[in-house]
Amino acid sequence: MNSRTIPISVDPVQTVLDNGLKDLWYPVCPSGFVKDQPVSMKRMGRKLALWRDGAGQVHALEDHCPHRGAPLSQGVILGDRIACPYHGVEVRCDGMVTKVPGSPGCKLEGQHAAKAFHVKEAFGAIFIYNSDDYAKEPKPLVLPEELTSDAYSNFLCYAEWRSDYRYALDNVMDPMHGTFLHKQSHSMSEGDSKASFQVRETDNGFVFEKVGQRGINFDWTEWADTGCHWMRLEIPYPKTGGPGGNFAIVGCVTPINAELCAVFFWRCRKVSDWMRSTWRFLYRNRLEARHWAVLEQDRIMMEQMEPDANSRENLYQHDIGLVRLRRHLKHLAEEQVEASGS
């Protein structure tokens, strides 16, 4: 909690939702953000210190020395430990204080006094397990075949939007905005603008889809929970994109704070052989810029939404996907609060 704010009343469910649900993997940044120096970043309402050890493994602690609260990210990397710049206190990646140079043998030594996080690096991003208990085994991180299968090729697009992360989630769960907001784009001018939608259950979540329209525009979107909350959608490519499958997007949104979120869009295509490298060439040379222009339309819209816009809405049939997701996330947050006994 920020010490400058004095809450009148804090709804614990709202707090969980504001900072991101617990016991899930969240992508926090592209792999390239963490190089040979420790990095500080705010994610899931917390300040994190990330660093790489000599073998390239990324570690994450709360960016708060257990001694006096100095930023560990200003410190010195000692493999899987980091030495606080302020008094040299050494903290291991699992949160244990291994050395207090100023007071050898003091009771802080050997304590798991720092908050530690499990880290995985996959598909060009660093993932953090958002848990209050490092000793608890994290769930496996499972992502969809567009990322894991060799039949697909992908590029990660990462951006930070000045918006509550839930608007970014709502935006993906609202395929109909493609027909209007992106009608001038290179791939989303076709299709019925008055479609009707249905929700279809899946093993790990649900699909929100247009009835009777597939492969014409942004016609469906999927939400899933497989140790990480992700969304998936497909948009047809224009003919100029060349042979190969539809253009698929796997998306994750990670809260930074109330005003900022981190969006991850893996742009994927089922392509092999010469079509794969040709798509990758075109993506680097020109398609990325076009996709970016479309994403900017979303960002600008999200950033212009008033923070409380979603408290005064009049929803209609096209909004049942995002309503479903909001309810589900709220329900998960309630379960977590109940389980934690607060």
Next chain:
Amino acid sequence: MSQERYLEPHQARTRMPTLFEDLLGDSIERAFGEGVTTLPELVAYLNRVGPSGERGEAWTEEGFQALMKRLGD
């Protein structure tokens, strides 16, 4: 309080594209737009419409594939 945030349109490329790459991209997109779907058709299109290979040579399937691998992968 506003803070620095990351908004980088170009995350996939490591350098600016060359003029040759831009012309080649234009031509490949035009070929696809005109219905080309196979490698032999694409190579024939490039040999007919241009640009020629990096050193002025004619396109071959092998040469095109090697260049795409270098620029794409």
